[in-house]
Amino acid sequence: xxxxxxxxxxxxxxxxxxxxxxxxxxxxxxxxxxxxxxxxxxxxxxxxxxxxxxxxxxxxxxxxxxxxxxxxxxxxxxxxxxxxxxxxxxxxxxxxxxxxxxxxxxxxxxxxxxxxxxxxxxxxxxxxxxxxxxxxxxxxxxxxxxxxxxxxxxxxxxxxxxxxxxxx
Amino acid sequence: xxxxxxxxxxxxxxxxxxxxxxxxxxxxxxxxxxxxxxxxxxxxxxxxxxxxxxxxxxxxxxxxxxxxxxxxxxxxxxxxxxxxxxxxxxxxxxxxxxxxxxxxxxxxxxxxxxxxxxxxxxxxxxxxxxxxxxxxxxxxxxxxxxxxxxxxxxxxxxxxxxxxxxxxxxxxxxxxxxxxxxxxxxxxxxxxxxxxxxxxxxxxxxxxxxxxxxxxxxxxxxxxxxxxxxxxxxxxxxxxxxxxxxxxxxxxxxxxxxxxxxxxxxxxxxxxxxxxxxxxxxxxxxxxxxxxxxxxxxxxxxxxxxxxxxxxxxxxxxxxxxxxxxxxxxxxxxxxxxxxxxxxxxxxxxxxxxxxxxxxxxxxxxxxxxxxxxxxxxxxxxxxxxxxxxxxxxxxxxxxxxxxxxxxxxxxxxxxxxxxxxxxxxxxxxxxxxxxxxxxxxxxxxxxxxxxxxxxxxxxxxxxxxxxxxxxxxxxxxxxxxxxxxxxxxxxxxxxxxxxxxxxxxxxxxxxxxxxxxxxxxxxxxxxxxxxxxxxxxx
Numbered sequence: 001x002x003x004x005x006x007x008x009x010x011x012x013x014x015x016x017x018x019x020x021x022x023x024x025x026x027x028x029x030x031x032x033x034x035x036x037x038x039x040x041x042x043x044x045x046x047x048x049x050x051x052x053x054x055x056x057x058x059x060x061x062x063x064x065x066x067x068x069x070x071x072x073x074x075x076x077x078x079x080x081x082x083x084x085x086x087x088x089x090x091x092x093x094x095x096x097x098x099x100x101x102x103x104x105x106x107x108x109x110x111x112x113x114x115x116x117x118x119x120x121x122x123x124x125x126x127x128x129x130x131x132x133x134x135x136x137x138x139x140x141x142x143x144x145x146x147x148x149x150x151x152x153x154x155x156x157x158x159x160x161x162x163x164x165x166x167x168x
Numbered sequence: 169x170x171x172x173x174x175x176x177x178x179x180x181x182x183x184x185x186x187x188x189x190x191x192x193x194x195x196x197x198x199x200x201x202x203x204x205x206x207x208x209x210x211x212x213x214x215x216x217x218x219x220x221x222x223x224x225x226x227x228x229x230x231x232x233x234x235x236x237x238x239x240x241x242x243x244x245x246x247x248x249x250x251x252x253x254x255x256x257x258x259x260x261x262x263x264x265x266x267x268x269x270x271x272x273x274x275x276x277x278x279x280x281x282x283x284x285x286x287x288x289x290x291x292x293x294x295x296x297x298x299x300x301x302x303x304x305x306x307x308x309x310x311x312x313x314x315x316x317x318x319x320x321x322x323x324x325x326x327x328x329x330x331x332x333x334x335x336x337x338x339x340x341x342x343x344x345x346x347x348x349x350x351x352x353x354x355x356x357x358x359x360x361x362x363x364x365x366x367x368x369x370x371x372x373x374x375x376x377x378x379x380x381x382x383x384x385x386x387x388x389x390x391x392x393x394x395x396x397x398x399x400x401x402x403x404x405x406x407x408x409x410x411x412x413x414x415x416x417x418x419x420x421x422x423x424x425x426x427x428x429x430x431x432x433x434x435x436x437x438x439x440x441x442x443x444x445x446x447x448x449x450x451x452x453x454x455x456x457x458x459x460x461x462x463x464x465x466x467x468x469x470x471x472x473x474x475x476x477x478x479x480x481x482x483x484x485x486x487x488x489x490x491x492x493x494x495x496x497x498x499x500x501x502x503x504x505x506x507x508x509x510x511x512x513x514x515x516x517x518x519x520x521x522x523x524x525x526x527x528x529x530x531x532x533x534x535x536x537x538x539x540x541x542x543x544x545x546x547x548x549x550x551x552x553x554x555x556x557x558x559x560x561x562x563x564x565x566x567x568x569x570x571x572x573x574x575x576x577x578x579x580x581x582x583x584x585x586x587x588x589x590x591x592x593x594x595x596x597x598x599x600x601x602x603x604x605x606x607x608x609x610x611x612x613x614x615x616x617x618x619x620x621x622x623x624x625x626x627x628x629x630x631x632x633x634x635x636x637x638x639x640x641x642x643x644x645x646x647x648x649x650x651x652x653x654x655x656x657x658x659x660x661x662x663x664x665x666x667x668x669x670x671x672x673x674x675x676x677x678x679x680x681x682x683x684x685x686x687x688x689x690x691x692x693x694x695x696x697x698x699x700x701x702x703x704x705x706x707x
Contacts (some may be wrong), residue, residue, distance in 0.1 A: 021344075026336065033343055040347045040354070047358030079359065084306055087349055091313045092343075098320055099339050106332040 006046045013039035019054040026103040030096065037092035041085045171226055173235035174591040178219045179258050179297040186212035187290030194284050202281055206273060209286040213269050216293060224255040228659060232666055234303065242678025243367045247303030249677060252663035253509065254300040261296050264421040265289065267638040271524055272414035274634030275478040280412065283325045289418065291318035296422050300429060301678055304351045305363045308430065312349060312373035312394070316342055316647040322415045330632050334407035335614060341403035345393030359383070366677035369437050369670050384442050387434055395427030397487055398456040401480045405464065408476035409536070413527020416472055416613055420479050421520040428512055429484045436493060436668045443494040443634060451589045458484030458596040465603045470536040471526040474576050475519070475608055478562065481596060482515045488589055489577055494668070495584040504580045506664035508658060511573035514561070518570060519559035521558040521642035525551060528635035529611055534621045536640060538607070543616030551611040551636055554643045559604035561646045564597050569649035572657075603688060 013035050020032030056079035186208050193205045227233065235272035236242060276285055293314025302308050324335035338609070359379045360371040372380060393400040398412055404424070435443055443450070461481025468474040490506020497503060528551065529544065531538040545552040561568035564575075574597060581590040591595050649656050666672065 021340070029336075029437075030412060033340065036344065036347050040350050043351055044354040044357075047354050063538065081354070084354070084357070087306075091310070094317065095313075095339065095343055097338065098317070099343075102324060102332055102336050105327060106336065109327075109329050109332065117406065121277075162205065 001044060002050050006042060006050070010039050010043045010046070011041065026106075030099055030103065033096060037088070038094070041088055041092075044081050044085050044088065048081040052096075060122065170277055171233065173233050173248075175219075176233050176235055177217060177237075178299065179223070179262070180217050180294055180301060182219065183212055183290040183294035183297065186332055187287045187294060190287035191284060191289065194282075194287065198518045201543070202278075208268055209290055210273075211321045212290050213262065213265045213293070216297075217266050218261070219644040220255065220258040220262045220297075223250060223254070224259045227252050227255045228662055232672060232676045236678075236679075243364045246307050246532065247364055247366065247677050248301050248417075249303035249365070249673070250301060251661070251666040251673075251676075252282070253288045253429070253432065255658065256409055256509065256513065256663050258297055260513055260571045261293065261300075261422050261425075264516060264520050265293050265418065266518070266640055267671060268414055268418050268421075268524070270634045271638050272412075272419070275414060275528075276412060277326075280326050285322065285325055287324070287492070288318050288321045289700050292322060292338060292418065292422060294318075301427050303365045305356055305365060305368065309346065309353055309361075312346060312426075315426065316346065319419060322418070323411045325434075326412065328410075331410045333411035338403050338407035338525070341400075342391070345400070348386055348393065349390035352383055352390055355379075356383050365434070366674045370674055372438050380439050380442060382434070384439055384446070387438075388431075391427045391430045391434070391455070393427075395424050395431065395483055395486075396480050397483055398460060400455050401457070401461075401483075404480060405473065405476045408468060408479070412583050413472065413523065413530055416476070417520045417523040417527060420476070420523050421516045424479060424483060425512060426514055428483065428490075430507065431487075431490055432493075432512075432667060435490065437670055440494045440668065440670070442559070443491065444594075446675060447491050447495070447586075451485060451586065454484045454487035455589055455592045456484075457481070457487060460591060462596050462599040462603060466599075466606075469538055470537055471530055471538065471611065472523065472539075472604065474538070475522055475526060476565060478600065478603065479495050479519060481600065482511075482519065482562070483594060484573060484596070485574070485577060486534045488517070488581065491589075492577075492580050492584045492586065493664075495580075497580055497583040499580070499583070502586070502661065502664035502668050504577075504664075505667060506657070506660040507573065507576035509581055509660040509663055509667075510569075511577060513656075514646065515568040515661070517641045517642050517646050518558050518561045521639050521646065522555070522562060523700065524642070525555040526607075526611070527680050528639070529555075531635070532620045533618065535567055535618070539612045540612040542614040543612070545612040547616070547620065548612075548691075551639070552608075554636070554639045555612070556608055558639070559608050560648065561643070561650070562651060563601040563604050565601075567647060567650050569646045569653075569656075572650055573655045601665075648706070 017032045017035030019037060020028045020035060023029070023032070053079045056077045190205045190208050190212075193201050227250060227527050234248065235248045237246040239245070255261055267294065267395070270284070272289070293313055295311050295313075295318055298311030299308055299315060303310055320335065320339050324331050325336055325612075353363060356368060360375060360383075362368055362371060383460075389400065392398075393403075396404040408419060420703065459478050459479050461479070461484060465477035465481065470479060480572075486508050489504055489511055492504035493508065494501065495504060526536070527543065529548075533541060533544075535541070557568065561570040564570040564573070576594070578590055581593070
């Protein structure tokens with residue numbers, strides 16, 4: 001039963017993570033990735049035998065000698081998956097922090113956390129005031145970098161070189 | 169000649185130590201720290217190349233070497249394993265880093281250098297080397313993450329908007345791929361109770377088909393996402409054109425190829441029989457990867473976007489080689505894998521040459537847009553020539569390594585009776601040729617549309633030799649591989665034989681792991697013992 005509940009939980013977390021990752025907006029993306037990592041960590045946790053009240057110490061009467069997995073796991077919690085989870089948590093923490101920094105940087109540069117191309121899609125809808133409404137919603141930081149122009153003809157190569165050439 | 173087995177951990181230790189020292193120099197305040205840092209990294213890549221070449225020579229003349237970290241008994245500790253396949257990959261990655269280093273040194277702007285570009289190159293190298301050397305599935309995941317973290321930084325250092333956009337896509341899709349690898353490791357531990365690759369290989373023999381299929385499927389998705397095969401390649405073309413050209417060249421030679429190496433390592437070792445059972449699936453993936461990659465390349469308006477689609481297209485050939493790796497054919501059982509390895513090596517060389525050549529053009533002209541370039545053949549005849557040879561090597565024309573690789577792969581697929589995929593690969597070669605002609609024509613032929621940056625501004629740097637010399641070296645290597653193919657073929661044949669020899673792997677890692685006879689091939693082929701197959705392969 002425990003194993004079934006765990007499997008169900010992993011599945012639900014994966015589904016929610018996938019749903020969030022596929023949404024617009026980068027905050028949802030970060031949350032979705034967080035759910036993904038939780039799901040995988042839980043799945044790893046489930047790979048150890050789910051025993052209650054069993055320390056990860058080989059009992060003395062067994063003398064440390066291997067006597068078959070069934071005998072051992074009755075009174076022994078496998079510590080290895082937890083070590084794996086710890087490593088995985090540290091790694092995913094680092095990566096998540098990196099993504100948060102990236103999203104923050106992009107937000108500061110372009111004034112929007114929408115992925116590129118999405119703004120163009122929003123503008124191309126039938127609403128004639130879409131662009132105007134969008135511009136009204138953008139924070140002031142967007143003024144010094146024309147995000148719509150950037151979105152509509154995506155800068156293919158070095159924007160800095162282009163700008164330098166234009167300045168001449 | 170004997171070798172203390174700890175030596176095989178040096179390709180991980182050297183970049184780690186020098187990279188860490190270089191990173192510390194980053195935060196020190198004393199004059200010329202950047203020069204010291206760059207010297208350190210230069211020494212690092214050179215020493216790494218020397219060590220890996222030594223290891224390759226050693227392994228080619230003898231047995232695979234395994235080392236247990238901390239001298240734990242095999243299934244418990246972390247195993248490091250070196251055979252000819254991993255040694256070839258180590259040497260190739262070390263060689264590419266040595267050749268890309270001067271390019272980066274000449275072209276990286278001071279802003280990126282001050283943000284720690286060069287130590288990150290060493291960390292990337294360390295992650296890749298670790299992934300080549302490890303004999304432990306979870307450790308493989310960790311080294312993948314080390315490599316990816318370094319690549320995230322290399323991809324986004326500089327922080328232009330397009331880099332950040334590409335970086336977010338790259339990070340997210342690669343993180344999902346890594347999750348699949350982690351899940352595969354978890355499933356393996358949950359079902360087989362071990363993470364040591366040799367031990368997994370032993371226990372996989374008796375595992376139920378469902379377990380095998382689950383692990384194989386997860387590993388296929390995980391490594392496929394790293395190698396950018398058909399349904400999971402989208403991170404590559406949306407990010408590879410954004411960073412500095414040196415970074416793109418380094419990535420194309422290292423990142424996707426580590427994914428392919430892992431497939432070559434893991435599939436013949438864990439479940440060689442699945443390679444045959446799942447051959448239609450692998451063939452479909454290979455064919456779609458080739459076709460989608462090359463058709464995508466036709467629609468691309470800039471040099472690096474076009475070339476990054478060709479990376480995907482060429483990955484298809486390597487998957488095709490893997491699909492026929494365990495097929496009995498007249499040349500012996502490992503011949504398909506041997507040619508896949510040769511093609512991998514060829515592709516590392518040529519792709520890096522093209523991306524460095526194209527990157528140099530992009531840096532000197534200030535743009536990579538094809539319709540704004542042109543007429544460069546008069547300005548830069550040498551660059552035009554080497555780019556031409558590299559482009560035709562990618563397409564597979566005779567005196568180059570591409571010809572040998574493609575001819576061999578075709579020969580194996582034909583003799584294995586796989587007509588459909590052989591036809592697709594020939595067709596894709598034709599399309600690749602067309603695409604390469606288009607690329608060369610746009611850059612070098614016709615009338616010049618714009619002046620190089622050096623002629624428009626007095627302050628623009630003139631890179632010249634530092635950017636051309638690596639490309640010349642790589643093209644020379646490709647021609648050498650094409651003209652003197654036999655030694656290379658012998659080398660990859662040894663590598664493939666060692667890679668498919670499961671019994672030898674287990675024997676090298678831990679003789680105590682098994683009493684079983686490890687079948688290299690299913691009994692119905694009549695090749696029960698490893699020695700027989702190896703003998704057949706050597707014929």
